[in-house]
Every structure is written in structure tokens, then in C-alpha cells.
Amino acid sequence: MASVVIYTREFCGYCARAKSLLDSKGVDYVEHNATYSPELRQEMISKAKGRSTFPQIFINGEHVGGCDDIHALDRAGKLDTLLAA
Structure with missing residues (x-):
């Protein structure tokens, strides 16, 4: 499983959506609030x-962007590949 790091802030809807996507995929991630x-x-x-x-x-040390970016990767079928690395 890939190493995932997410930088967040409180009361951020985009942060919640990104974490929800990662949670739905069973991804363990390190969150920096x-x-x-x-x-x-x-x-x-x-x-x-x-x-x-x-x-x-960040996935395996590579910056993949923000909430919209990670959802776009998922829609394109590329997120699972990155997470499996």
C-alpha cells in the first residue's frame, strides 16, 4: 500500500471530501492539520x-494536488494504481 500524506485544516469541506474518498478506499494516511x-x-x-x-x-512522496485533483484521478481510473504502488 502506498504512503499517503494529506495536509488539512479544520472546517474545510474539500479536506473532508478528500479524506472521505481515501477512507472509502481503505487507505491509511498521515494527516497534518x-x-x-x-x-x-x-x-x-x-x-x-x-x-x-x-x-x-502526496502519494509516495509525489504531489498529486488537492481534492478536485484526487477525485479526477479516481474518475480516470488512475488513483487505485497510485495507491497500490
């Missing part, structure tokens, strides 16, 4: 090459 942590937010922005919206998701 950056709501009250400017350091975590800066870490996320740096790893996501400037993207500052929440969530930002």
Missing part, C-alpha cells in the same frame, strides 16, 4: 511547489 500551525502550512506550500489551498495530497 495545519489549522493552527504556520510552520506546517509553510511546509505544505514548499512541498506543493507554491500551492497554498487545502488540502494538499
Whole structure:
């Protein structure tokens, strides 16, 4: 199973949708809640090459984007392949 890391913040509907998709696939992920942590937010922005919206998701160390991006990967049939790696 792939290593999945997701940067989130509280009260974020997009974060909830992304986590729900991962949960529905039985994926274990590491969640970094950056709501009250400017350091975590800066870490996320740096790893996501400037993207500052929440969530930002990484699979096996590769940035795959946010909520819309992960759902698009799922619709295209590519998410399961990434998660199986």
C-alpha cells in the first residue's frame, strides 16, 4: 500500500471530501492539520511547489494536488494504481 500524506485544516469541506474518498478506499494516511500551525502550512506550500489551498495530497512522496485533483484521478481510473504502488 502506498504512503499517503494529506495536509488539512479544520472546517474545510474539500479536506473532508478528500479524506472521505481515501477512507472509502481503505487507505491509511498521515494527516497534518495545519489549522493552527504556520510552520506546517509553510511546509505544505514548499512541498506543493507554491500551492497554498487545502488540502494538499502526496502519494509516495509525489504531489498529486488537492481534492478536485484526487477525485479526477479516481474518475480516470488512475488513483487505485497510485495507491497500490
